[in-house]
Amino acid sequence: MAPPAAAVAAVRHHSPHLLLRRGGGGLLSSPSGPATLPFASRGAASAPARLRLPPPQFSLSPVPKSLSAASSSHVIVRSLFTGIVEEVGRVRRLGPPLAPSGGGGGEALGLDLEVETKDLLAGTQLGDSVAVDGACLTVAAIDPAASTLTFGVAPETLRRTSLGERAPGDGVNLERALTPSSRMGGHFVQGHVDGTGEIVAFRPDGDSLWVTVRAPPEILRLLVPKGFVAVDGTSLTVVSVDDEGGWFDFMLVRYTQDNIVLPTKKVGDKVNLEADILGKYVEKLLAGRVEAMAKG
Numbered sequence: 001m002a003p004p005a006a007a008v009a010a011v012r013h014h015s016p017h018l019l020l021r022r023g024g025g026g027l028l029s030s031p032s033g034p035a036t037l038p039f040a041s042r043g044a045a046s047a048p049a050r051l052r053l054p055p056p057q058f059s060l061s062p063v064p065k066s067l068s069a070a071s072s073s074h075v076i077v078r079s080l081f082t083g084i085v086e087e088v089g090r091v092r093r094l095g096p097p098l099a100p101s102g103g104g105g106g107e108a109l110g111l112d113l114e115v116e117t118k119d120l121l122a123g124t125q126l127g128d129s130v131a132v133d134g135a136c137l138t139v140a141a142i143d144p145a146a147s148t149l150t151f152g153v154a155p156e157t158l159r160r161t162s163l164g165e166r167a168p169g170d171g172v173n174l175e176r177a178l179t180p181s182s183r184m185g186g187h188f189v190q191g192h193v194d195g196t197g198e199i200v201a202f203r204p205d206g207d208s209l210w211v212t213v214r215a216p217p218e219i220l221r222l223l224v225p226k227g228f229v230a231v232d233g234t235s236l237t238v239v240s241v242d243d244e245g246g247w248f249d250f251m252l253v254r255y256t257q258d259n260i261v262l263p264t265k266k267v268g269d270k271v272n273l274e275a276d277i278l279g280k281y282v283e284k285l286l287a288g289r290v291e292a293m294a295k296g
Contacts, residue, residue, distance in 0.1 A: 079129035083186035083235020134233030136191025186235025222275035
């Protein structure tokens with residue numbers, strides 16, 4: 001899908017060194033030289049045998065279809081993250097559970113997401129919450145020999161996020177839920193993805209990288225310049241928001257680029273978005289005040 005003309009024009013206005021990737025094509029070269037952004041490959045991988053443990057109980061509460069004041073009060077906090085990615089894991093398998101637990105009634109089935117990790121095995125237990133590209137998932141199986149964690153991905157999670165598009169070999173951002181002694185390096189991230197956005201452009205700025213993302217109005221209205229947003233579970237500071245153009249942007253410093261998945265993606269890829277919970281509460285409170293004034 002081509003990026004919106006308004007968004008591209010606005011980004012080009014700030015800098016002529018705009019880099020875009022269209023579909024499966026290459027990057028458009030900038031005046032300063034050829035593009036050097038890395039892009040991930042999607043290789044095939046077979047699923048190793050591992051012990052299947054009891055089915056999970058999902059910790060991801062369904063997010064309301066609308067972020068209106070009438071529904072925002074139903075967002076339940078069960079786990080808390082900061083948006084500081086601990087590790088980039090690798091998808092080993094995404095598919096139907098190897099040992100289906102029954103259920104049925106013709107309802108849509110969830111999937112198993114098996115992720116290879118080096119650092120998260122230590123101290124992680126069954127039932128723990130882990131943010132995978134910003135979506136709070138429950139650890140359903142642990143295989144120390146294969147260095148993998150397996151998560152059950154509920155149908156609502158597949159509808160709300162981009163996790164269903166992951167392929168073996170893809171990188172995913174991983175962060176375990178906070179403990180009482182954790183440092184708050186980012187902001188309050190629930191792991192309840194509000195919806196997906198689409199990458200519009202990448203633009204280098206020294207050793208940093210500007211990223212522009214197109215987002216739906218119900219998410220954009222909760223974003224403010226210098227405020228927080230979680231993109232694939234990464235806590236980032238919003239630089240500018242264009243409600244009419246339907247996009248926002250932010251900058252990635254070199255360290256962040258080296259430790260998250262986003263720079264390996266291409267224009268047109270989806271990203272999971274979660275607006276700051278503070279904005280949702282403010283919206284609800286203001287809506288209630290306006291309603292009370294109208295009645296009075």
